[in-house]
Amino acid sequence: MDRVCAVIVTYNRKELLRECLQAVLSQTRPPDHVLVVDNASTDGTREMLKEEFPEVEVLALPENQGGAGGFHEGMKKAYEEGFDWLWIMDDDTYPEVDALAALLEHKGEAEILVPVQRTSDGSMYGVGYWKGGRYVSARADAFAGGVFRVELFSFVGPLINRRVIADVGLPRAEFFIWFDDVEYALRVRKKGKAVLCVPRSVVNHDFGQFRRVSFMGRNKLRLFHPAWKIYYGARNRGWVVLRSAYAEPRLKSVIAYLVDNLRQCLGDLVYEPDRWVRFTFRCLGIWDAVTGRLGKRYP
Numbered sequence: 634m635d636r637v638c639a640v641i642v643t644y645n646r647k648e649l650l651r652e653c654l655q656a657v658l659s660q661t662r663p664p665d666h667v668l669v670v671d672n673a674s675t676d677g678t679r680e681m682l683k684e685e686f687p688e689v690e691v692l693a694l695p696e697n698q699g700g701a702g703g704f705h706e707g708m709k710k711a712y713e714e715g716f717d718w719l720w721i722m723d724d725d726t727y728p729e730v731d732a733l734a735a736l737l738e739h740k741g742e743a744e745i746l747v748p749v750q751r752t753s754d755g756s757m758y759g760v761g762y763w764k765g766g767r768y769v770s771a772r773a774d775a776f777a778g779g780v781f782r783v784e785l786f787s788f789v790g791p792l793i794n795r796r797v798i799a800d801v802g803l804p805r806a807e808f809f810i811w812f813d814d815v816e817y818a819l820r821v822r823k824k825g826k827a828v829l830c831v832p833r834s835v836v837n838h839d840f841g842q843f844r845r846v847s848f849m850g851r852n853k854l855r856l857f858h859p860a861w862k863i864y865y866g867a868r869n870r871g872w873v874v875l876r877s878a879y880a881e882p883r884l885k886s887v888i889a890y891l892v893d894n895l896r897q898c899l900g901d902l903v904y905e906p907d908r909w910v911r912f913t914f915r916c917l918g919i920w921d922a923v924t925g926r927l928g929k930r931y932p
Contacts, residue, residue, distance in 0.1 A: 635740060637733065637792070638716035639664040642703030643724035644672035647681045649839065650724040654686055657722075662734035664720055666690065670707035672697040699809035699929060704788055706806070712798045719793045725839035726789050735834035736792045739780055743827040744794040747786040748834035749776050759838070760830045761785045763819060766874055766886025767893070776832045783830045784822050788814040790836040800824055807927035811862060812869035816877070823879040860907055861932040864914040864921075867894055868930075871922025894919065 639657050643650045650669070657667060667689045671678055673696050682691055692710055694703065704721060711719050718740070720733060728748070736746040750759030760783040761770040768785055775781055788804075801820050804813045821828060858866075874886040894915060901911040914931070921930070 635717040635737070636666070636715075637664040637718045637720055637737075638666045638668055638711040638714070639720040639722070640668050640670065640704070640707040640711050641722055641724060641726075642670045642672065642700055642707060643674065643678060644697055644703075645674045645676045645678065646724050647674070647676055647678040650678060651681065651685065653722070653724050653726055654689065656727045656730075657720075658686075658688075659730060660728065660733045661731045662737060664733065666711075666714075666716065668692060668707055668711055670694065670703040672699070672703050697929075698806060700788070701804050701808040701810055701813035702806040702929075704804045704813065708793075708798060708803055712795055715795075717795055719795070719798070720790070721788045721793060722790050722836070723788065727837040727839075728790060729835045729837070732790065732834045732836055733792070736831050738833075739829055739831055740792075740794075742780070743782075743829040744797050745786070745821060745826065745828040746792045746834075747783065747828060747830050748790040748836045749830065749832050750787070750789055750838040751835050752838060757832075757835075759787055759789060760828075763815075763822070765882070766889035768815060771830065775830075778832065780829045780831050783828050785815055785818045786828060786830075788817075789838050790834070797821065797826060800826070805927075808869045808872075809865055809927075809929045811865040812873065816869070816873050819873065819877070819879045859932075860911045860914050863897075863901075863911055864918040864931050867915045867918030868921045868927070869918075871919055872925065872927065875922055876925055 669689055670692045672694050682689055692707060708719055732748055739746055747760055749757045751757055757776045758770055761768050762784045771783060801824055804817050871890055874890045898912060898915055902908045905911055
């Protein structure tokens, strides 16, 4: 029987982690082992885990290494412990009760099986394709059918066979946060490995905070991210586009990267009160992408 280890990365969100663990441990086909990677939380996460989830193994990191560092360390440990499959997720992921079982039904068809993510408004997303330097989401009607092949996936519920780790390696810890999953998926694509989306497997994902903003009488909902995260988004995507060997066509990718950053920058200037802080972080990210400087930089 294939042995599955759930790898969950957390940082200072013990309430979300509690809900995530309850969903993971309540699966119709529960994982054989659960590993929580704690990024040096200071909110009582480790005490909560010890008291409420004694069956869960905790990998306590000495400092916050971000999502990328957490996945790197957690996947490395699960791989070294000999598990056949790694079920990867953040602490804001809440799988439906049969999510893992639905993925395992297709374990003989691909080495990476990914669920569909469902947001609070009921929309489905989470998988897509790399086209011209951009992430292009799968069409919504694709989720209504059977399994289908994709290129890109996020670290929100994918089931990854240990052979992938052996052939592709681990996520880039030096990305710290954001775009580490896309970069990993591009490495998987370069190796020619199949990635299947299994629409019957659904995970609920706390996607983030939407805010209603207005400009010249026009209202819209805008997904909010802290200013410091903009740095990592700009830097890590830029590093992939400018410096990696698997993000071709290069010129088209660079143009798309610059255009998207300009568009997002204009949106910040129009809608955000801390517009110049966000502009500064974005410029720093682009500059570090050009110079190749990675690692934890902000906040």
